[in-house]
Amino acid sequence: MAVLVFIEIAEGEIKKSSLEAVSYAKSVADAMGTSVTALALGTISNSELENAAKHGATKVLHAADAVYNNQVINAYTTALVEAAKAEGSTVIVLEKSSIVDAIAPRIAARLNASLASNVTELPNLSNGFEVECSIFTGKAFAVNKLTAPIKVLAIKKNAHAAIDHGTAATITAFNPSLSAADSAVKHISTEKATGDILLTEADIVVSGGRGLKASENWHLIENLAKTLGAATGCSKPVSDMHWRPHHEHVGQTGIKVSPSLYIAVGISGAIQHIAGISSSKVIVAINSDPEAPIFKAADYGIVGDAFQILPKLTAAFEAAK
Amino acid sequence: MKILVCITHVPDTTTRITFTDNNTKFNGAGVQFIIGPYDDYALARAVELKETSGGTVTVINIGGPDTEPTIRKALAIGADDAIRINAEPTDGWFVAQQIAEIAKQNNYDLILMGRESIDYNGGQVHGMVAEILGMPSVSPVMQLEINGTTAKVAREIEGGKEYLELSLPFVAGCQEPIAEWKIPNMRGIMSARTKPLQVMEPFTHEQMTSLVNYELPAAKSGCKMIAADSPELLVSALKTEAKVI
Ligand SMILES: Cc1cc2nc3c(=O)[nH]c(=O)nc-3n(C[C@H](O)[C@H](O)[C@H](O)COP(=O)(O)OP(=O)(O)OC[C@H]3O[C@@H](n4cnc5c(N)ncnc54)[C@H](O)[C@@H]3O)c2cc1C
Ligand SMILES: Nc1ncnc2c1ncn2[C@@H]1O[C@H](COP(=O)(O)O)[C@@H](O)[C@H]1O
Numbered sequence: 001m002a003v004l005v006f007i008e009i010a011e012g013e014i015k016k017s018s019l020e021a022v023s024y025a026k027s028v029a030d031a032m033g034t035s036v037t038a039l040a041l042g043t044i045s046n047s048e049l050e051n052a053a054k055h056g057a058t059k060v061l062h063a064a065d066a067v068y069n070n071q072v073i074n075a076y077t078t079a080l081v082e083a084a085k086a087e088g089s090t091v092i093v094l095e096k097s098s099i100v101d102a103i104a105p106r107i108a109a110r111l112n113a114s115l116a117s118n119v120t121e122l123p124n125l126s127n128g129f130e131v132e133c134s135i136f137t138g139k140a141f142a143v144n145k146l147t148a149p150i151k152v153l154a155i156k157k158n159a160h161a162a163i164d165h166g167t168a169a170t171i172t173a174f175n176p177s178l179s180a181a182d183s184a185v186k187h188i189s190t191e192k193a194t195g196d197i198l199l200t201e202a203d204i205v206v207s208g209g210r211g212l213k214a215s216e217n218w219h220l221i222e223n224l225a226k227t228l229g230a231a232t233g234c235s236k237p238v239s240d241m242h243w244r245p246h247h248e249h250v251g252q253t254g255i256k257v258s259p260s261l262y263i264a265v266g267i268s269g270a271i272q273h274i275a276g277i278s279s280s281k282v283i284v285a286i287n288s289d290p291e292a293p294i295f296k297a298a299d300y301g302i303v304g305d306a307f308q309i310l311p312k313l314t315a316a317f318e319a320a321k
Numbered sequence: 322m323k324i325l326v327c328i329t330h331v332p333d334t335t336t337r338i339t340f341t342d343n344n345t346k347f348n349g350a351g352v353q354f355i356i357g358p359y360d361d362y363a364l365a366r367a368v369e370l371k372e373t374s375g376g377t378v379t380v381i382n383i384g385g386p387d388t389e390p391t392i393r394k395a396l397a398i399g400a401d402d403a404i405r406i407n408a409e410p411t412d413g414w415f416v417a418q419q420i421a422e423i424a425k426q427n428n429y430d431l432i433l434m435g436r437e438s439i440d441y442n443g444g445q446v447h448g449m450v451a452e453i454l455g456m457p458s459v460s461p462v463m464q465l466e467i468n469g470t471t472a473k474v475a476r477e478i479e480g481g482k483e484y485l486e487l488s489l490p491f492v493a494g495c496q497e498p499i500a501e502w503k504i505p506n507m508r509g510i511m512s513a514r515t516k517p518l519q520v521m522e523p524f525t526h527e528q529m530t531s532l533v534n535y536e537l538p539a540a541k542s543g544c545k546m547i548a549a550d551s552p553e554l555l556v557s558a559l560k561t562e563a564k565v566i
Contacts, residue, residue: 102460109449186487189483320553
């Protein structure tokens with residue numbers, strides 16, 4: 001019966017988004033009168049697992065096999081399905097990410113479950129099981145009724161705060177039985193920027209557009225980001241011109257972010273860019289053109305030359321620390 | 322090689338979204354429809370693969386008769402034939418079952434889709450189709466090379482990408498830069514008119530979710546402007562007013 005929540009590991013640590021997911025699962029479990037079981041896959045320390053438990057889980061299943069240290073879509077699917085069966089779970093919570101996008105539909109299909117993607121709120125249980133989902137790339141919401149006995153919820157970042165409930169959990173080794181099909185996809189190598197704050201996880205994002213003029217000027221964006229502990233992003237033309245790597249491209253056809261603070265510098269605010277940032281809590285725009293559409297989406301704006309403003313703004317943030 | 326490409330018929334990315342019928346229907350009046358941008362990448366890569374190693378490209382759409390101009394556009398870009406399952410796509414599971422049924426009947430070597438549709442953004446259909454067919458699935462795919470019956474794939478992960486190898490057949494959800502979008506030329510447009518477009522009724526009506534209603538986000542209250550020479554005012558506003566730093 002327990003609500004099952006997937007906790008994702010990145011470089012030996014539990015992702016912040018997974019702590020949100022555990023707290024979300026705890027709120028759902030409270031409303032249903034049940035408890036939360038978390039599943040972690042791959043190498044991780046018990047103290048990290050205990051941290052997940054504090055956010056609302058009373059049981060943690062840990063499949064420590066090194067096979068899970070890469071994002072193996074099939075094996076992850078099997079592990080989650082087996083955990084859901086073992087726990088008799090009727091609700092499975094995952095927070096959107098690259099691997100969750102790939103496994104959530106497979107888990108739902110294998111369990112004959114209803115799947116809701118981009119869930120923005122806690123479910124409404126007063127009339128069946130209803131959830132609000134972000135659609136049209138953030139331009140609208142759909143309230144959907146999940147009609148199958150089992151529900152898989154892929155929640156958006158910031159759908160729920162990570163709350164430390166101080167709960168303790170039993171940590172249990174878990175060994176899903178994998179089949180040959182689970183290793184049909186062979187991992188060759190991973191290319192990953194290390195040390196950077198992940199765009200999808202970041203609480204603050206500083207993004208630059210074509211207004212920055214050239215890749216050589218990106219230190220202005222990076223310095224501001226560093227001061228704020230923020231991730232860096234960019235508009236599509238910027239990654240198309242290879243000023244920045246593709247995985248920084250924000251918008252309709254790129255990464256959708258929902259940080260607390262999004263700072264857009266030299267970005268005009270094309271509707272396709274706005275689509276990727278509209279669920280940010282606060283948007284700041286810096287642009288030399290007072291008519292730039294980005295100001296219609298922003299909460300705070302500065303009209304002026306980014307090359308002059310950025311160093312001063314960085315210094316002001318530094319001074320306020 | 323036989324490739325199936327699944328395409329959506331979605332509002333142009335600049336569309337202002339509104340609803341009718343008490344917020345239960347998307348208002349398509351005056352809206353320009355396009356092939357989903359991610360599906361367009363999938364289609365472009367499929368046509369490239371056909372051009373370099375031969376084979377056929379079939380496109381499929383689950384939608385009403387109004388989607389046919391979008392399907393014809395896919396044929397003009399280079400697909401050989403098309404299937405339309407004549408039904409409103411009510412949820413991901415419903416769509417996935419139709420595609421899986423067609424795939425069972427035709428034994429495609431490769432099934433390409435977009436990483437997500439830009440209307441419902443579920444990112445659901447590729448994984449579900451693969452699961453129904455018992456095939457591997459990979460998404461979001463940024464590079465796809467086929468050599469015989471083996472594929473090399475680059476999949477985007479947070480902060481980078483991973484390289485994978487797997488055997489055909491499988492399902493891939495595609496995104497840029499897997500290929501450049503193709504613009505149909507005159508010859509393509511002419512030939513698309515006579516390429517086969519088969520219309521079939523849905524195989525099942527089962528779905529796992531039902532729509533209650535749509536909602537629009539609350540409007541922004543307006544942008545507070547701050548003078549370019551006093552950035553410290555922005556800092557204090559973010560601290561004390563917005564409380565985000
Ligand atoms: C199907 C489709 C999908 C798309 N998907 C995306 C997407 O996912 N993400 C995305 O970003 N775009 C996307 N686009 C592209 C989008 O339409 C815009 O072209 C793009 O967002 C513009 O990028 P930009 O704001 O950096 O550049 P521009 O529109 O060129 O804007 C540059 C801005 O910088 C300002 N500026 C210039 N100099 C300075 C200075 N010194 N100081 C301060 N400001 C300055 C200018 O006033 C201007 O507003 C998509 C387009 C299509 C058709
Ligand atoms: N109605 C449909 N007809 C054909 N293919 C579809 C349809 N809906 C979704 N797809 C395919 O599935 C992908 C993912 O869609 P979704 O799960 O809705 O985000 C899309 O990019 C398409 O390739």
